[in-house]
Every structure is written in structure tokens, then in C-alpha cells.
Amino acid sequence: MKVTMKLMATSCLTLTAAMAQADGHMANEMTIVSWGGAYSASQQGAYHDPYTEKTGVTIINDESSAEAVAKLRAMNEAGNVTWDVVDVVASDAIRLCDEGLAMEIDPDEMLADGHDGSKASEDFGDLLVSDCFIPQIVYSTTVGYRTDLVGDTPPTEICALFDTETYPGKRSLEKRPINNMEWALLCDGVAKDDVYDVLETEEGQAQAFAKLDTIKDDTIWWSAGADTPQLLADGEVIMGSTYNGRLFALIEEEKQPVAMLWDAQVFDLDGWIIPTGLSDERKARALDYIMFATDTQRLADQAKYISYGPARKSSAPLVGKHATLGIDMAPHMPTDPENAKNTFLYNYSWWADYRDDLDAKFQAWLSK
Amino acid sequence: MSDSVIAADGRPLKASLNRALRRQKLRALALIAPLLIFILVSFVMPIADMLFRSVENEIVENTLPRTVTALEGWDSSSDQVPGEEVFEALYTDLAIAVEYKSHTRLGSRLNYEATGISSLFRKSGRRVKKFDTDIYAEVFAAADPAYADPGQWAAWMSDDTVRAQLPVTTSAYDDWAQMIIDTDGDIPAEETPWNFVYTALFQDAAAGASLPIAVDVSTVEPVSLRAEFGDLDDKWLDPEVWQTIKIYSPKFTNGYFLNSVDLMKGPEGVESRPENQQIYIKLFVRTLIMSLSIMGMCVLLGYPIAWLLANLKARTANLLMILVLLPFWTSLLVRTSAWKVLLQQQGVINDTLVWIGIVADDNRLELINNQTGTIIAMTHILLPFMILPLYSVMKTIPPSYLRAAKSLGATDWTAFWRVYFPQSVPGIGAGCILVFILSIGYYITPELVGGTKGVFISNRIAYHISSSLNWGLAAALGTILLAIVMALYWAYDKIVGIDNVKLGG
Numbered sequence: 001m002k003v004t005m006k007l008m009a010t011s012c013l014t015l016t017a018a019m020a021q022a023d024g025h026m027a028n029e030m031t032i033v034s035w036g037g038a039y040s041a042s043q044q045g046a047y048h049d050p051y052t053e054k055t056g057v058t059i060i061n062d063e064s065s066a067e068a069v070a071k072l073r074a075m076n077e078a079g080n081v082t083w084d085v086v087d088v089v090a091s092d093a094i095r096l097c098d099e100g101l102a103m104e105i106d107p108d109e110m111l112a113d114g115h116d117g118s119k120a121s122e123d124f125g126d127l128l129v130s131d132c133f134i135p136q137i138v139y140s141t142t143v144g145y146r147t148d149l150v151g152d153t154p155p156t157e158i159c160a161l162f163d164t165e166t167y168p169g170k171r172s173l174e175k176r177p178i179n180n181m182e183w184a185l186l187c188d189g190v191a192k193d194d195v196y197d198v199l200e201t202e203e204g205q206a207q208a209f210a211k212l213d214t215i216k217d218d219t220i221w222w223s224a225g226a227d228t229p230q231l232l233a234d235g236e237v238i239m240g241s242t243y244n245g246r247l248f249a250l251i252e253e254e255k256q257p258v259a260m261l262w263d264a265q266v267f268d269l270d271g272w273i274i275p276t277g278l279s280d281e282r283k284a285r286a287l288d289y290i291m292f293a294t295d296t297q298r299l300a301d302q303a304k305y306i307s308y309g310p311a312r313k314s315s316a317p318l319v320g321k322h323a324t325l326g327i328d329m330a331p332h333m334p335t336d337p338e339n340a341k342n343t344f345l346y347n348y349s350w351w352a353d354y355r356d357d358l359d360a361k362f363q364a365w366l367s368k
Numbered sequence: 369m370s371d372s373v374i375a376a377d378g379r380p381l382k383a384s385l386n387r388a389l390r391r392q393k394l395r396a397l398a399l400i401a402p403l404l405i406f407i408l409v410s411f412v413m414p415i416a417d418m419l420f421r422s423v424e425n426e427i428v429e430n431t432l433p434r435t436v437t438a439l440e441g442w443d444s445s446s447d448q449v450p451g452e453e454v455f456e457a458l459y460t461d462l463a464i465a466v467e468y469k470s471h472t473r474l475g476s477r478l479n480y481e482a483t484g485i486s487s488l489f490r491k492s493g494r495r496v497k498k499f500d501t502d503i504y505a506e507v508f509a510a511a512d513p514a515y516a517d518p519g520q521w522a523a524w525m526s527d528d529t530v531r532a533q534l535p536v537t538t539s540a541y542d543d544w545a546q547m548i549i550d551t552d553g554d555i556p557a558e559e560t561p562w563n564f565v566y567t568a569l570f571q572d573a574a575a576g577a578s579l580p581i582a583v584d585v586s587t588v589e590p591v592s593l594r595a596e597f598g599d600l601d602d603k604w605l606d607p608e609v610w611q612t613i614k615i616y617s618p619k620f621t622n623g624y625f626l627n628s629v630d631l632m633k634g635p636e637g638v639e640s641r642p643e644n645q646q647i648y649i650k651l652f653v654r655t656l657i658m659s660l661s662i663m664g665m666c667v668l669l670g671y672p673i674a675w676l677l678a679n680l681k682a683r684t685a686n687l688l689m690i691l692v693l694l695p696f697w698t699s700l701l702v703r704t705s706a707w708k709v710l711l712q713q714q715g716v717i718n719d720t721l722v723w724i725g726i727v728a729d730d731n732r733l734e735l736i737n738n739q740t741g742t743i744i745a746m747t748h749i750l751l752p753f754m755i756l757p758l759y760s761v762m763k764t765i766p767p768s769y770l771r772a773a774k775s776l777g778a779t780d781w782t783a784f785w786r787v788y789f790p791q792s793v794p795g796i797g798a799g800c801i802l803v804f805i806l807s808i809g810y811y812i813t814p815e816l817v818g819g820t821k822g823v824f825i826s827n828r829i830a831y832h833i834s835s836s837l838n839w840g841l842a843a844a845l846g847t848i849l850l851a852i853v854m855a856l857y858w859a860y861d862k863i864v865g866i867d868n869v870k871l872g873g
Contacts, residue, residue: 070834095837098472098490170713175820220737221820235714349487352476356836357483357645363828364647366820367654 029058030084030285036063038249042305043087045323047293054292057285068092072101072275081277084286090269091348091355093133098352102132102273103283110287114314115296123296123312127269129348134294135271135311137302140334140343141179142265144232144247145239147257157342158264159187161239162215172228172240175221177362178351179241179266182344184211186264196350205358209365221366232258244334248307252325252332262339268346271311309335419850422843425621428613431474432461434539436617444614445635449605455593456571459496463564464543466493467551480838481623481632482612488603497563499596503588504566511583515566522557524580533577540568567591611635624844648845651825652852658742658824659807665747666754666803667796674758674795679767689759696752704816707745711736711817737819745817746807753806754799761795761870794870801860801869805853825849 032048034040040061048059062083064071069092075081088096096102105111107120107128114123121128127135145155150167160167161183173180185195185204188211198204220237222228228242229250244265250256272294274286292298299310300318307329310316319330330336334343375384397404429436434457442450465471475489508515515521521541524530531538544565545556573585597604615633616623623633630646631638640646673692677685695703710716713732721727735741765788773783811826818824825845832842860866 067834069837073837095476098476098486099837100469100473223815234712236712349490352490353479353484353487356480356838359836360645360647364645367647367650367823 028056029060030282030289031060031062031082032085032087032289033062033064033068033083034087035065038245038306042302045305046302047289047298050298051289051292055288057289069095069099069101072096073099076101076275076277079277081275083275084278084282085289086273086275087136087270088273090129090133090135090271091346091351093271093273094130094348094352096273096275097130097132101276103276103278104131105134105274105290107134110291112291112295114312115318116314118314123314125313127311129269132273133269133271134273134290135269136294136299137270137308137311138267138335139270139308140244140262140265140267141174141241142244142247142334143239143241143261143263144228144250144258145261146232146235146237147259149235149238154259155239155261156263158183158261160261161241162187162211164215164218167238169238170218170220170231170236171215172220172222172231172237172242174241175223175366177358178346178355180212181205181208181358181362182266183264184208186344187211192344195344196347199350199354199358205361209361212365232256244332245306245308248332252322252327260339262334263342264344265334265339265342266344266346267334269311270308303329303333307332307334309333418839418843419847420843421840422624422847423620423622424840425616425623426619427470427474427477428617429619431465431470432458432613432617434458434461435613439610439614439617442610442614444611447607449594449607450610452592452594454610455597455604456567458597459499459501459593460540460543460564460568462492462496463562464547466496467547476837478612478616480627480836480841481616482608484603485609485612488601488609492597492600492604495600499563499593500591501563501567501593501596503591504570505560505563507585507588508566508569508583512581514581515569515583516560518556518558518560521561527580530580534569534572534579536568536575537565537572540565567593624840625848627841628844628848648825648828651823651828652848654821655808655824655826655849656852658739658822659804661743662746662750662807663800663804665743666751667800669747670751670754670758670799671792671796674755674762677755677759678762678765692752692755695748700749700812701816703749704745704813707741707748707817708736711741711744736817737822739818739822741817741819742814742822742824745813746810749813750803750806753802757798757802757870758792758795761798762792765791794868797860797864797869801857804856808849808853 032043034043040063044061048061051057052059065087068086068088072081072083072086075083086102093102097104107124111120111124111134113119124135127138129135143155143158143161145160145167147154149169153166155163155167161171161173181199182195185198185208186192188207190198190204190207199208220227220231220240222231222240222242225243225246228237228240229246231237231240232250233254233256239261244260247258247260251258251260272290274283274290278286294312296312296314297318299312300315300320302308303310303315303319304321304323310319316335319333321327322329331338334340373381375381377384379387435454438454438457439450442448442454462471465474471489471493472486475486478489479486505516525538525541525545541561544561548554548556548559569579570585570588570590573579573583574590594605603609611634615635621633626632626638627641628648630641630649632641633639673688677688677692680688708715712718713734715736717735718727718732722729722732727733735744769787769791770783773787774780778786808824809826810824811830814823815827815830818827826849829842829845829849832838832845857866
């Protein structure tokens, strides 16, 4: 009897201690969701490590950004949101905001002022595309080509994608309408400013599909960002679209015979959202992290690890050299004046409307 | 006579036996109860919940209750825009929905059906508070200061005679009160009602209701909400938007199911989707045909291997068995990626063929990113599921039967076809069911090696779950897939007989 009592008492104590510890642990932990790979590594170096050093908060990385919208919706329905800060592309942030799954952010209240004293709302400027979105980087979807497979006249403009006579061989494009439809119209003589107006009409959509038809048999359609770099490295394709950071790694880190075609690169944004439904304590911690991680210096620091442009105007002058390669990063930024001579800005609200419709048509077209 | 048989405890034997049997059944049930409950909670219920989403459509009525009621009187097949009363209802509904932030969610729901509604709702949500309806609050406050007094409002709205007099105002006020409690935690009796409540009051007054304090509203120029919405975005004056709202206003819809068989709901009933959007039937058919081909390939390749395994010496057979199982233990992604390296145009197989000289260098075979790629990779991945049941059935067929057949004069072929093969059929049946059902729901391999023409219906389901967030459509597609599998299983049972399937001995 005595032994049992003693045993019970001990196990009770251990349990309480364990729970207390778990609680204490929780209080100093946050889960940050991102894309994994080189991108998460750049955030680890630029944001997570300094933040942990400063505050003692442990950061747990979750690599679920690709399914973040679906997972957040499921968590929200189950009433148990386990993520504190989530890295998503701007179009996903808009949808999360629409669904009420992301918290609204007041940039001037909740974000740090720029290095140069400007207000956060001015510093980020037009990049604040949704009330819930805190932009982090500007990246672009652009085209890379094999320098050894394009002959003596390397391509200089986007329409080389559709020029199968000069550049015979396979191309790789993303398996979705976004970007491809715009490029098709640009190369079919539509002016840059008219692209979305034309794409709104049935005839315009047919025109874009007709242009894409000319290269349909020469195209490998990718769905993961790593596909095009791999296809280029294997010589499976002579050119292909992907994110500029992936091409940077292929060219500068892996030294493959590949060059970039910055022409008509499509700018897109990636940044943070904070889910709704967090406890006050977790919300405060998430906001504190965001305030720290999106200040001028921190955003500039991320460019040391990956070739994406910082979203703050005030960060641009602070961009330095690559952390391991030691090369100047500024010329590799999509926003560098030399690279950004001809750019295309992804129209978020237009795609929010037309995405479902055009995607159905695009998939039907693909399977024809 | 039978009643008179008595058991040892004095009860009729029949009752006593029944009781014993019942007790046994209960005990058996209690023993499996943990498993049963676990399966119910973690498997059956989530699936049922997911499938239910394929018909569930409460969001429209929950978000726009007044509009849905007001639209009942509107003929959706007419090309007329609904009247002022519908816009009045929409104004109140939208003003409340904006505070709950549910209007954008409804917008993305309806955008699946009609392109452009998503931004229409987002934009309207931003602007609905800036309508010119603020004059009503001023009119009433100018007529009598009591109308600007929150406490007075609360008193009126708890008085049943006033409530009966002012039905529109009452409903708007109640929802407003609930809303400010829910969203701001404020107390209604301390807050001045918002413009839409005064708008409702004006509508009641204009309809001739007697107000608690009489106000002459006949001199007030009413604000046309239809014009306000029209100014905001002319899509509100497009009958198509209203047809969509009306068609999708019931709590349950067959719209997702229609969509998943390339049909859609129009104002005049079910119609076919435009040809450039038809995809699902094609994908269903493709999924079935390709799963059948994969199953056929597995039988062709698996049968000889299983036969070897069953008939070789134990040591050699074990070695072979390890070779069969080895890929089974390797990660699926690794195996699929290995196929990419092998099959691509600059890959190992093409390189070898070009080196031998069978294939010209500028005309390499396309073995991947099409149906061939999917069939090759999936046959390889699913082969063990065919070999293992075949092997375990073949292991039980005594070799002496074949010897007996031969000693009675059968040729090798006759002995195999008439004696051995019929006994191995249950293994083929089991293997086929396993491979077919696994492949029909496969997703990651077709996605990686299937290109555009080698993807399955499950890839679209995955897209709607994780990218487009159209869970209703994903659930409808999933339900149809489940129904097809069950129908095929039923057909198999009728034709071959499920008793004829053996997974082993």
C-alpha cells in the first residue's frame, strides 16, 4: 500500500514537472512556416538565428508553404492553429486574407520604420498588395537558357521561347496559365499595358492559347521550382522558365553553362502573414518577430544568401556580397536596373478573379 | 410442445439459449469496440465529413440571408436586374458580412461559378460603408434627438409592439447588435446604430409603419441602393451575377457534382460546359484505362516472376524475393526520380539506344512526361503488390499436379493452361484488385512523370484541395471516384466472385 502511494505521488510529481516544463518550453518557441531548401536557409541566416540570439526564442521550421493555404484552412476549421508566422506568395496572402485566415496588419503600427526614417507604409510602397501581407522579397519568374545549345546568337528577348526555328529544342514552362498566357500575348504583338484587357475576352484567351499551341509539342510542363534547373543541367531543354534564385544557384554555385534572359521577367512577391486565431501571447510574439525580421537591415541581410531583392526601398543600398561565394549580389537582383529594363508586374487582383476559370481552360487545353 | 423444453435454470430452453448467444455477441462486440470506435472516429467520420462537402452550400444563405429571401420573388431566367428591394437586402447583408469578413469568402466561393465575383465582393466590401445612406441618420436625428440615442434604441428594440411595427428595422438592429458584440465586444445600448439600421428604419417608415416618435419622411429623397451598387461596379447591374447568386442560394447544391462531369447549372437548368473547359470526364476515362493497362502490365511481368519464386530452390528463391522487395523498401520519390534519369531524352536508356544505333541521335524516344512514362513507372512501383499474392497462392499448388498431368499425356502448355493456371487465378484476382485500386488513386508518380497526358483524376483532386481551395469540387470528384471503384468491385464480385480471391494459402 505504502509503495503504491509512493509510486503514485512520484508519478504525479513527474507529470506536473513535465507539464510545467512543456509550458515553459511553449512560451519560448514559435513555429515558422516557409518553403524549405535554400530559401529557408537564407531566412535562417538572416532572421531566425539573430532573433534567437536576441530574444532566446527557439524557432521551429516547418516546410509547408506550398500547401499553406489549404493547411491553414483545415487548422482553422479544427480550431487548432499551430503555426505562428507563415511565409507565402502574395497571391496566397490575398486568398488567406479573403478567407479571414490571416490577420490584418497596420504597417505603420506593427512594422519598423525604414533605416532612412521613412514610414513602413512608404518604404514598402506598392508592394503592400493585401491588408494581411508583409512583403519580404521581390522575386521574378524568368527564363534561363543553355549557352552551349543556342548557337552563335543567344536569345535576348522573351519571344525566343516561341521561336522554334532559331532555337529548336525543348522548353520548360510552368504547368499553370499564370505568366505563360501573358508571355504568349506579349509575343503575339499585344502591348504590355493591354495584356490583361485582352486576356479578359474570350478572343484574347483563344489568341494566347493559339500562340502557346505553336510550342505545345516542344514543351515540358513543370510543377516544382527545381524541375527547370534540373532539365537545363541535363540538357533536356534548351531554355525554361523558373524563379531567378534557382537560376542564380545553377549558374553561380553549380557553374552550369546557363545564362539568364531577364527580358519580360514577371515580378512576384513573397512575404509573411500571421494566422488568425492565435492566443494573445503567441500573437504578440509573432508580431515581435515580424517587426524584427522585416526591418531594413534584416531584409538586406537575406540577399547575402539568395538572389532575391529586398522588399523595402531603404534596404537596396545595404545589399552586400554573397555570404560564401563572396560575389557582389546587387547585379543578380531582379530589381537591379540592368536586369529590370523590361519587366512585367503580375496583376494580383486580376488573377484572383480569373484564376479558376483560366485554370480550367488551361488544363483542358493541356490535355487536348 | 417445443415450449415445454426447459433448461436447467427453469427457463424455456429457447430463451436461455438466445440469452447466452446475445451475451456472447455483446462480449465479442466489447472486444472489438476499441478498434471499431477508432475506425469510426479517425476514418469513417472524416471521410463522411469530406464527402458531405460535395453537396454542402450553406455559405450563400448564411452570408446573405436577406438577399436570398428577397431573390425568391425574382425570375432568374429573365434578363432583368432585380428590383430595389433586393439591393436593400444586399446592402444590409453586405454591411454585416464585411464586419465578420465573410463577404470575401463568399466571393471566392461564387467565383468558382462565375468569374469576377471574387473582386466584386472584395471591392463592394471596401465601399459599402461609404454609401450616401448617411443622410437617413441625419434626417431622423434632426427630427428628434431620441433617434440618435443608443439607450432609447435599445429600449425600443426590447419593446414588442415597436418590434412588430418595424420588422425590417428589428431584423437589421438585432444583427447589428449581435455583430458589435461579436466583433468589437461593445455593448449595443451604448453605441449609436450604424447607417444601415437607419436605412432599414427609413424603409419601414416609407412603407407606412408607425414610428415610435412620428417623423415625416415623405419629403426625404430616398437614396437608390440599386444606383449606389451600380456606381460601385456595373457588374451589380449584370443579371448573370444575380443568376449565379440565385442558383447557388439553396443550402445544398448538386453544382459540384455537375461540374465534375463537365456540366453546369444555368438559369434554365443543367447545361453542358463550354467545350474548352471540359476535362473531368476525359480524366476519369483516362484514369480507368491507364489503371487497367498498368494492371495488365503487372500481370504480364509479375506472373513469370511469381512462378519462378514459387518453383526455384529455397535459397535462390529467397534471393529473388529480396530483389522483389528491395525497391519496395526504397522511398517512392527516389524510385520515381530514378525513372526520370533513366527515361528522359538525354537519359540512360536513350543514350544506350543511340550508342547501339537503334535510334537516331536527333530522334530520341519520348519515354517520359507522357502516358508511357506513367505506365512504366507505376508498373514498376506496383509490381510487388501483384507478385506477392501470386507467389503465396502459387506456393500452395502442389508440383505433383503438373507431373500427374504430364504423365497422363498432356503437353507442357496443356498441363500449364488446364491444370496450373486455373489454380493460380485467385492470386491473379487478388493482385489485380490491389494494383487496380492502388493505381486509380495514385497521385505523386503521375504528377512527376506524367507530363500533361499522363496525369490522373487524383492530380486534379489534389489541385482543388491544395491550390484552388475548391474543396466542394474535390469532394465531388473523390465521391465519384469512390463510387466507380465500388461499382467495379461489385461487378468483379458478380462476374468472378470475391470468394475466389486469395491473398495467401
